[in-house]
Amino acid sequence: MTAKVAAVRLGREAVTIRQWARRYGVRVLGKSGREVVYDFADLATIEGCIWRGDPVPESPEGRDALRARLASAA
Numbered sequence: 001m002t003a004k005v006a007a008v009r010l011g012r013e014a015v016t017i018r019q020w021a022r023r024y025g026v027r028v029l030g031k032s033g034r035e036v037v038y039d040f041a042d043l044a045t046i047e048g049c050i051w052r053g054d055p056v057p058e059s060p061e062g063r064d065a066l067r068a069r070l071a072s073a074a
Contacts (some may be wrong), residue, residue, distance in 0.1 A: 001040040002032060010042070010047050020046050027060045041067065 001009070003017040010017070015040070020026060025045055027039035045063040049056040057063045 001039055002035040002045070003038065004035070006038060006040055006043050010043065014048070016022055017043060023059065024063075025060070 003014040003021070006012075006017045007014040019035065021028075021036070021038055022029045024042075026042045026046070029039055031037060039060070042060055042063055045067055046056050048054075049066075057066055
């Protein structure tokens with residue numbers, strides 16, 4: 001999902017999504033024209049961590065493991 005679309009879905013600014021992508025190394029799935037396409041699940045996990053006040057796992061794999069733990073707890 002592009003930064004613009006992700007920003008709308010997460011209620012953030014597109015520049016914030018791009019900052020997260022750089023800061024946390026969000027998975028890049030490719031490009032759509034001139035726009036970078038990011039892994040939305042990765043972005044949503046970052047948003048959840050920030051919203052809850054939890055530390056954001058440093059790697060995409062760490063965020064995958066966090067999602068799996070949260071899904072199994074639900």
